[in-house]
Each structure stands twice: as structure tokens, then as C-alpha cells.
Amino acid sequence: MSLRIVVCVKFVPDASGDRGFADDLTVDREGVDGLLSELDEYAVEQALQIAGGVEGCEVTVVTVGPGDAKDALRKALSMGADKAVHVEDEALHGSDVMGTSLVLARVVERAGFDLVIAGMASTDGTMGVLPAVLAERLGVPQVTLLSRVKVEGGVVSGRRDGDSASEEVEASLPAVVSVTDQSGEARYPSFKGIMAAKKKPVDSLDLRDLELDAAEVGLAGAWTAVDSAVKRPARTAGTVVKDEGEGGRQLAEYLATQKFI
Known part of the structure; x- marks a missing residue:
């Protein structure tokens, strides 16, 4: 059987950098390097593993973001995906999960799909609700937070691990799934894969191509907003206590003062 898999990925600020907010209180993407969200790498990996067992399967990766977001697609x-779609439009600046899910739904419908795979959350927003909202917009079932996933006989199934128990869940295709960082280590791109990626098609779209109004996305169409942000205070030097037999008592007093104990 043939299988069309679409993977939603995001270009995010590097967590090891000095992240912050721009003047309009959106995430500052100019002052820090960006990369493919680590949690989305697991989604790509699971798509490739599923595709490896299905003849004629095609994996398309999709992202919404500025020009640099192409780096996430590359x-x-x-890693092995077949083709990519990049949605870039100035009006998308400041889009929240509702606006982003609307755009992704249009792209996924345009591309055609049997299965949509996403990471459990982005490493910048960390809301974790996009897969569910996307499934609602597409009108298909959702099977989220899977640590194991497989596709067989027109059904996607997997295991969802909780704090005290695990459950087996499944849904008929077409469907949307999200996978956790426990689903399997993502492969590292080989030199051959990096070179091959340069020849793979990347389709560029904007809001006009998707027949979307700018008022539905961006800051104007956002359902959420940041009211204020304050920079984290600079780290100060710690207090050094010379232990002359009273170190334990002084440590306990300090912890009690800070309400740690």
C-alpha cells in the first residue's frame, strides 16, 4: 500500500543561547541562532521508520516560519524525508498555536495525507496542544504522546506512558499523532544524506497560496499574548561559608530562610 506521511516541524531558538523577547513581546529570533526543534526530530525519525516498512511511502516535512526556517527543513x-513545504509570510509574525494550526491544516490538506506526525511540543513555546488542534481542524482522530507507534492495516497504534500506567491506543487513518522523546533516538544525518537533501524539492508558499486572510494569523489573529516580560536578573556570586564546625547548622539555617526546608 502507499502511505502519505506529513511531519510538522518547527524552527526554534537554540535553548543553549541567550533567549529573550523582541520589542513587540514576541520571541526574539534575530538575536539567537535557530535550529530544528529537538522534539520534532523524534517525529521525523518515527516517520522514517514507518516509511521504511511501507513500499511507496512518501514523507513530507512542513514548517511555518521566516526564511531561516528552511534550515529545519534541510x-x-x-535525515531522509522526501520533500518539504515552507510557509513564509510577513503577516505570520506573532502567530500563536491557533494561527499556526490553521496554516498547517491548509498545507496538510493541500499536500494530501494519510498520517500527520508531530513532536510532543516545541522547545520554545512548549504548549503541546498543536497536534490536538490540528486534528480538530482536519476533522480526523488524534493519538497523542506516543512512546511507540506503528501503522498496519489502515490503523495507527501505539503506547502512551503515564506516571503510573501505560495504555495502548489506536485510530483509523487518516489521523494525527504526536510522539515523545521516548519513542526512539533520532538518527544523525550522514554526509550522503546531507548532499542528497540539496536536490530534494522544497515548495515555498504564502498566505495567498493557502487562501488565508492575514487577519486570521499573526499578532492580529492570536488568541494569546504576552502582556509583559522582564529580563532575568544577572547571576550574582554565591555566599561562601567556611566550615569551622558550624557549617551544617549554617546550611540548615540558610535553607530554612529560603523556605527550601
Whole structure:
């Protein structure tokens, strides 16, 4: 059987960098390097593993973001995805999960799909609700937070691990799934994969192509907003206590003062 898999990925600020907010209180993407969200790498990996067992399967990666977001697509293509779609439009600046899910739904419908795979959350927003909202917009079932996933006989199934128990869940295709960082280590792109990615097609779209109004996305169409942000205070030097037999008592007093104990 043939299978069309679409993987939603995001270009995010590097968590090891000095992240912050721009003047309009959106995430500052100019002052820090960006990369493919680590949690989305697991989604790409699971798509490739599923595709490896299905003849004629095609994996398309999709992202919504500025020009640099193509770097996230290139990483996914170098891992083994077949093609990519990049949605870029100035009016998308400041889009929240509702606006982003609307755009992704249009792209997924345009591409055609049997299965949509996403990471459990982005490493910048960390809301974790996009897969569910996307499934609602597409009108298909959702099977989220899977640590194991497989597709067989027109059904996607997997295991969802909780704090005290695990459950087996499944849904008929077409469907949307999200996978956790326990689903399997993502492969590292080989040199051959990196070179091959340069020849793979990347389709560029804007809001006009998707027949969307700018008022439905961006800051104007956002359902959420940041009211204020304050920079984290600079780290100060710690207090050094010389232990002359009273170190334990002084440590306990300090912890009690800070309400740690």
C-alpha cells in the first residue's frame, strides 16, 4: 500500500543561547541562532521508520516560519524525508498555536495525507496542544504522546506512558499523532544524506497560496499574548561559608530562610 506521511516541524531558538523577547513581546529570533526543534526530530525519525516498512511511502516535512526556517527543513531532508513545504509570510509574525494550526491544516490538506506526525511540543513555546488542534481542524482522530507507534492495516497504534500506567491506543487513518522523546533516538544525518537533501524539492508558499486572510494569523489573529516580560536578573556570586564546625547548622539555617526546608 502507499502511505502519505506529513511531519510538522518547527524552527526554534537554540535553548543553549541567550533567549529573550523582541520589542513587540514576541520571541526574539534575530538575536539567537535557530535550529530544528529537538522534539520534532523524534517525529521525523518515527516517520522514517514507518516509511521504511511501507513500499511507496512518501514523507513530507512542513514548517511555518521566516526564511531561516528552511534550515529545519534541510535537517529533516538530510535525515531522509522526501520533500518539504515552507510557509513564509510577513503577516505570520506573532502567530500563536491557533494561527499556526490553521496554516498547517491548509498545507496538510493541500499536500494530501494519510498520517500527520508531530513532536510532543516545541522547545520554545512548549504548549503541546498543536497536534490536538490540528486534528480538530482536519476533522480526523488524534493519538497523542506516543512512546511507540506503528501503522498496519489502515490503523495507527501505539503506547502512551503515564506516571503510573501505560495504555495502548489506536485510530483509523487518516489521523494525527504526536510522539515523545521516548519513542526512539533520532538518527544523525550522514554526509550522503546531507548532499542528497540539496536536490530534494522544497515548495515555498504564502498566505495567498493557502487562501488565508492575514487577519486570521499573526499578532492580529492570536488568541494569546504576552502582556509583559522582564529580563532575568544577572547571576550574582554565591555566599561562601567556611566550615569551622558550624557549617551544617549554617546550611540548615540558610535553607530554612529560603523556605527550601
